[in-house]
Amino acid sequence: MKNTIVGVDLAKDVIQVCVYASKKVQSNTEMTHHEFLEWLFTSSSTTVVFEACGTSNYWKQKATEAGHAAHLISADLVSKIRQNQKTDKNDALAIVQASMLPDISFIKGKTIEQQQLQTILRLRELSVKQKTASGNQLKALLLEFNIRVSARNGGLGGVIESVLEDAENEFSAAFREALHTAWQHHLSIIKSIAIYDGCLEELVEQHEDCKRLLKLEGVGVINAVNLYIALGCADLGSFCKGKDASACIGLTPIQHTSGGKVKLGSIGRYVKNSLLRSQLITGAMAVVAQVCKRTAVTSKEVWIQQLVARRGKKIAAVALANKNVRTAFAMLTQGTEYKADPVAV
Structure with a gap:
């Protein structure tokens, strides 16, 4: 099995496994996730190459745990190596072919700790985008009524509060309720960003590498986590x-x-x-x-x-x-x- 290369094409429901040994393809079969996991732990130690995509970090960790030499390879490189139409079998074979190129550079995988940090970062990034979009929408909709938001009138929160408290602006009760709900949603997004920041700070304190990176000029919690992941x-x-x-x-x-x-x-x-x-x-x-x-x-x-x-x-x-x-x-x-x-x- 030392000279055997296994190319694995990952998908949501099935996994295509191409086994290459003795200069020819021994098998190219489709497995379920449970069957592939069982195959990893029952097969002899070999080289398993995954196309870098969703779930590839998880399967690389499992393959390493089972005693295999696991690697991730660029999906862009695999697409250039594939000779025929795009099918699961051709993709799995192309993964094997790409892994045998001279001086091939494999993609590094992530540990579970790095995946957790990356997940929190992605959740925070999404909340920041939602906060910007929500704030801009509220400002634009208020501007339709010639209600302008500026720092002098208390910002967005101050303007919305004055609109809701003003009984003479002829706004209906339904409109006031909708505006109040939108403002509470905006505040909940801001609160979620603060929670994500707290989670990152807590995890950074548990990682010595991240704590040491904080000593660099211009490197805060987010940059320290980004560098640790990258x-x-x-x-x-x-x-x-x-x-x-x-x-x-x-x-x-x-x-x-x-x-x-x-x-x-x-x-x-x-x-x-x-x-x-x-x-x-x-x-x-x-x-x-x-x-x-x-x-x-x-x-x-x-x-x-x-x-x-x-x-x-x-x-x-x-x-x-x-x-x-x-x-x-x-x-x-x-x-x-x-x-x-x-x-x-």
Whole structure:
């Protein structure tokens, strides 16, 4: 079984399992989730390759628990390798073929702890979007009655409260009830965001890696969790160097090399996790803004001030975010602590 490769195409209801050994396909069968789980724990140790998709982290964890060498492979790469029409059998075979390419880079999986943190982050992100959408809708609907929301009249809450208490504005009881319900819904979304923040802070206190990442400039709870999920532990990481992780996040210039000529452009506009890059740059921008207002006390702050003087605050923020990712990668892989060097007197 050492030379056997098993390609697994995951679906909601069924799982396609392609077994490749002795230079030919031994079987390519469909299994239920229960049958596949039983197969994992009854089969001899082998290499099992999953297409990275929904539930792939769970099945990778189960395959590893059963003693197999489990890997995740890019769905985009599998689609390029697939030779015939898209079927479950062809997908499972393409997974096997893609896994045998030279210098293949597998996708790292997530631990249960990382999945929990990611779930809370996703719930928080959705609530933040809902809060913005709900607030904008209330402001726009009130504007239809020429009721304008501003900080001088108490903001959205103050305006809605005055509308509900004003008995002479000719609004019906049904309209007042609907407006009150919409406002309570908006408040419940705000409350849910606070609850998610509290859950993240509680979990960060339980993770030593996340707590150490909080010492980096411009890295708060959310950025610490994002870096922990993106970079992971040393045995799970798919990056060899910190610069590879930074390039994957989209914090390095795009390189186009041809005929021995190297051209470096701007950072990529389109990346897979643009929200992570945005949050890292936002945190770094806050640090840059504060450092420019006072005397530098660390060598990194001196570097930031010099970079701002040469290239401006925005480029300095991107450079700081890039440096934070590289430092975080070194901290997670080597188990080291971060301590800023003071300015030499």
